[in-house]
Amino acid sequence: MRAGVVVAVQPGVEDLAVQAEKSGLHSFWVNDTPMVHGDAFVALSLCAKATSRIRLGIGVTSPALRSAPAAASAFASLNALAPGRIICGIGTGNTARRTLGMRPTTVSSMEAFTATLQGLCAGRAVEYREGDRVRDVRFLHAGGQVNTADPIEFVVAALGPKAAAVAGRRGTGLISFGLLDPTAWRALHDARRDAARGTSHDTRAEPQADSYVVTALHILGEDEALHGDAARDATGHLVLSLLAFAADTADDTPAFADQLGPAEREAVRRLLDRHGTTAGAPDRHTKLYPGYLGRIAPQDRDLILPSLMNTLALVGTRDDLRARIAPLRQAGVDELLIQPVIDPRTEMARLVELLS
Template sequence: MRAGVVVAAHPGVEDLAVRAEELGLHSFWVYDTPMVHGDPFVTLSLCAKATRRIRLGIGATSPALRSAPASASGFASLNALAPGRIICGVGTGNTARRTLGMRPFTAAALEDFVASLQDLCAGRSTEYREGDQVRDVRFLHSGAHVNTTDPIEFVVAALGPKAAAVAGRRSAGLVSFGLLDPTAWRALHAARRDAAPASAPGHSRSYVITALHVLRDDEEHDSDAAREATGHLVLSLLDFAADTPAFATRLGHAEQEAVRLLLERRGTSATAPDRHTRLYPGYLGRIAPQDRDLVLPGLMERVALVGTRDDLRTRIAALEQAGVDELIVQPVIDPPAEMARFAELLDWMESSSAPDSRTASARWAQPERNESSQP
């Protein structure tokens, strides 16, 4: 299992990218969430200049944030700074739209956007539309301006089959936020595989974004330290539930009570038109101590990895067997120290795995790895 890190975009995180590279991590990502975090293209530009090997990803942009030409210009410019190291995560804008008080775009709009980005970033022309006007557009300058020669890796943000099918049709990989159920991952891979054209070559990667906490001896699963290390993901789920009453009704009684308390503490309601201004400040940042009680054990188990080293090895191995290629962790308390512990855990897992076990896992995962191509 490869490993990566994701952080909120802001100047200064290039030092974390350098440290991630020193630790041997495979990728370094930043979120694309305007009005909450900094600009990801500015941040990754700094990371590109400071690093030499590590792959750099944006997770995830959407057609709601920028036009395809503007987005392609950003990614191709990054590709000029870090040739062949750029990962373009694309989604419907679930979070970025909700933080603006809007709803996500459709899967059809997502697919059109991915297709346009793939064409433009490869130096091809694409159809650009404004109202009734349609024009063919392409980069009019390349060379020192942008890099359309080295490939950019495209991954589609997906929690369900529609987005996974877009990934299949566009020969793209998958990235999912807090999805730790191996059965759900097999379903996503099946949807991507079924939608992929017969001519799709090679393998496209799958990434899962989560949080991780290794328990100390005799530490409880719901300790304050565990809640703080994983609370940002749990609160993001509760924010979504508070913003989406239909989803909240599918939660258990304790989880629905946590949603009610969250709305009460933020001084808003599930129907208030300005609720996004109350729910999302500090989104995906370190939680306040007074919100620890909202980080319920069941929700921690659902979206984050908490356990002993043996517990975590079992869960990570199950994800790997389900076809997940890379585990991306967001550290929020002491990022350099958390990144080092993450790398240490994976080194321990590798060194303590029996050779027969590693071989069997590779054999099991091989069919998934051939399901679609990397563009």
């Protein structure tokens, strides 16, 4: 299985990209959450100029953040800086929208956005719609300004069959956050394969596009506790992201919160109390998301429940982790992406060693 890394945009991100490339990682991704982190396209531009081999990904953008022409221009411009090394991740904007206090877009809007981006980034004219007005659009500048000759890899963010079906119809890869269940991955791949049948992307005629899983990694030291402070610090950002999602969506997506057990629901309640907000407060996004996907505060370690650590992250000895990763590889996951928040350089090196 290949290895990659996802980081939050901050000054010096290109230095991490250089280190990732030297470490032998296959890909380097940045989050696209405008009001939480720095600009993803600015960051990858710096990374493109500083590296020569590693693939560079946006994980993920959304039609709720940018128009298709603007996004296509950004990706084709990156492709001019790093020809053939760009990965375009697309989702409904679940995190990036909710951090604005808004709801994500629909799967159908995501699919239309994906199709438009694929066409524009390949240099084709596509139908572009705003309300009732429809026009054919294409890149009007040529030469070295954008690169539509080298392919851009597209991946769709998916946790369920509807988004996976978009990947099948559009011939894209898949990326999923914290999904470490091989059975769930087989279901996603089945949904993608079924949706591709009868299209030009039928996987019976061409290889299936790549799949990526995003998680956190902590390799236990000798005699280290499985759910000790070090493990909680390394994986806590993923756990808190799920708890924040449950707290934020309790009023509009109650089915998700209903799937949580009593201990997890109590952790959601404590999180809301600790941040001085409620599930229905109109400004809850300003209280729940500061520091999102960053290193957790020591006082929040009690919220990092072992059940959620085990579900979302990889914690264990090297042998334990290799045994857990093998079924994911067998289920069709091509690349393991980690989100390091403690010591990214060391964590990247450990990932490479683990998978070698």
